[in-house]
Amino acid sequence: MMFPKFLVEAGQRTLLVTALKTTLAAGALLLSCPSILWSSGEKQVAIDNFAFSPKTLTVEPGTRVTWTNEDDIPHTIVLTDGSIRSKTLDSEDTFSYRFDKAGTYQYICGLHPHMRGEVVVR
Amino acid sequence: MSRDDMAQDRRGFLKCMSWAGTAALWTMTGGVPRSHLIGPAEAAPSGFTFAQVSDSHIGFNKPVNTDTAATFAQALAQVTALPEEPSFLIHTGDLTHLSTPSEFDTAAQILAGAKLQAYTVPGEHDVLEEDRRSYLNRYGKGTKGDGWYSFDANGVHFIGLVNVVNLQGAGLGNLGHEQLEWLEDDVAHLTASTPIVVFAHIPLWIVAENWGWGTEDGAQALDYLKRFGSVTVLNGHIHQIMQKIEGHVAFHTARSTAFPQGRPGVAKGPGPMPVPPGQLKNFLGTTKVTLVRNDTPLAIVDTPLAG
Numbered sequence: 139m140m141f142p143k144f145l146v147e148a149g150q151r152t153l154l155v156t157a158l159k160t161t162l163a164a165g166a167l168l169l170s171c172p173s174i175l176w177s178s179g180e181k182q183v184a185i186d187n188f189a190f191s192p193k194t195l196t197v198e199p200g201t202r203v204t205w206t207n208e209d210d211i212p213h214t215i216v217l218t219d220g221s222i223r224s225k226t227l228d229s230e231d232t233f234s235y236r237f238d239k240a241g242t243y244q245y246i247c248g249l250h251p252h253m254r255g256e257v258v259v260r
Numbered sequence: 261m262s263r264d265d266m267a268q269d270r271r272g273f274l275k276c277m278s279w280a281g282t283a284a285l286w287t288m289t290g291g292v293p294r295s296h297l298i299g300p301a302e303a304a305p306s307g308f309t310f311a312q313v314s315d316s317h318i319g320f321n322k323p324v325n326t327d328t329a330a331t332f333a334q335a336l337a338q339v340t341a342l343p344e345e346p347s348f349l350i351h352t353g354d355l356t357h358l359s360t361p362s363e364f365d366t367a368a369q370i371l372a373g374a375k376l377q378a379y380t381v382p383g384e385h386d387v388l389e390e391d392r393r394s395y396l397n398r399y400g401k402g403t404k405g406d407g408w409y410s411f412d413a414n415g416v417h418f419i420g421l422v423n424v425v426n427l428q429g430a431g432l433g434n435l436g437h438e439q440l441e442w443l444e445d446d447v448a449h450l451t452a453s454t455p456i457v458v459f460a461h462i463p464l465w466i467v468a469e470n471w472g473w474g475t476e477d478g479a480q481a482l483d484y485l486k487r488f489g490s491v492t493v494l495n496g497h498i499h500q501i502m503q504k505i506e507g508h509v510a511f512h513t514a515r516s517t518a519f520p521q522g523r524p525g526v527a528k529g530p531g532p533m534p535v536p537p538g539q540l541k542n543f544l545g546t547t548k549v550t551l552v553r554n555d556t557p558l559a560i561v562d563t564p565l566a567g
Contacts, residue, residue: 187529210322226388252431252472
């Protein structure tokens, strides 16, 4: 992996204290600007009034998508290919899944299958 | 089908129906089911009767109704307070809100309090677990598949169907091939004069397709019943009264004992409908629907239960 190697080289070229600061700064960079290697970003989908919002979410590979049920009625997240099925989400409950591979992931609510959404990973 | 055809086909099938907000009482007179308003003014019916309650949603606790156990118990108390006690209860699903053991316990305790035989079918809220065991362990004895069954009472053939399992992307309720085959076989040996009552959670007819209020293969089930002279289909799920008569088949949906839902085409979505503070029982209260004569449309009279 490139990023850790960069950290080591940076440390070698500097005094100990500076190296530590650099490492911390780089660490912060890793957390806050992660698109250098892969996305570890977060995206939100709201479940509101029996609909997913946004209905189509486009993300980079590695993005963690979190659904939050803002309805008074429980919902679930079920990928139509059957590969993912959330627990039942009561009001305010959340479900998260990290999409690592590129593709189009269509999903429904298993309780109200007229509710449809998709996550496009590219 | 034209209005004239419908009037001809009904042949006096339903002469007078009325509905209560929290429970509907059904009377079979000469093989013809009639529903009655359940309320203090209800005159004692004669003959064979049963009651329908629906969508008790035990465990639901939102501002619109923070005590669904109390409203469920109240609905059953109305039933048992009738001058002539019905022979049994039918609960058309969503006993619980989240299928938890404690919700099923509470629902069972309240049902037991009515001291009436209760026939149930699951709603989608009763089968939230993958294996659906919480529902089936309690109510699955003697049933087939996901909990469907039939029984006979007073010359009427009752059929409880399950259309809330394996819901697919088409968005509607689903009976499935296995259940449909069972149904075809179940009614094969009945004479066409046998009155049929079908009960299931999601309406077997399409009420609002964009909200998933209907059953994808419901028409197939009804096809197996078309030779019968009297078919009554009782559903829940939509938390409001709707009815339709098509040929020999009368469709009814019951209100919830827990909370009202909006009307298709009016409300922005199919969820719980907020009501003004203190007004819940008005909304769970009585909507009386009467078919005055065979050749007249249904007359709808709203009467609040409270006050």
